[in-house]
Amino acid sequence: MAFDDLSDEDLALATSRVAADALHSARLLAASRLVDGPGCGAGDAATAVDVLLARDPADARYELLQAFEKPWAALVIRILAPVADPAPAMQDARDRGVTAAAIAKALGVSQQALYQNPRYAEIVRRR
Structure with a gap:
């Protein structure tokens, strides 16, 4: 078997890993901007991501x-x-209370377009 032969399962696993790595990288980049600005004093970007994901109110x-x-x-x-x-x-943002309007703005689309997208409508729809 050649190194580039992937079963459907292997391809799905690789795709999932790349997506998870992209999400982690985006979180780190956003946290880097945060700790370099108004969140200074919260540690480095990786620490800030960990703190934000944990959401522990007992953590200063x-x-x-x-x-x-x-x-x-x-x-x-x-x-x-x-x-x-x-x-x-988007799901994480909604869980944190980010509005559909703010999500639409982050995506560069109208709020109506966001609700019309079958993939994203369920995420942003009010619970």
Whole structure:
């Protein structure tokens, strides 16, 4: 078997890994901007991502970063969307309280277009 022969299962696994790596990279880049600006004092970008993902209110670093988590989540979408499926970042943003309007803006589309996209409508629809 040649090195580039992939079964459907292997290809799906590789695609999933690349998508997860892209999401992680977008989170790091957005966190880097955050800690270089208003979130300074929260540690490095990797630490900020860990703190934001944990969302532990007992963590003083989260207390500092919490005010910026919605804009951070929207920036992750904006960074990720041109290179990978933004759906996981969109779901995370919605879970953090980011509005559909802010998600649409991050994607560079109208809110109506967002709701008309069958792939994203369920994510942004009010619960």
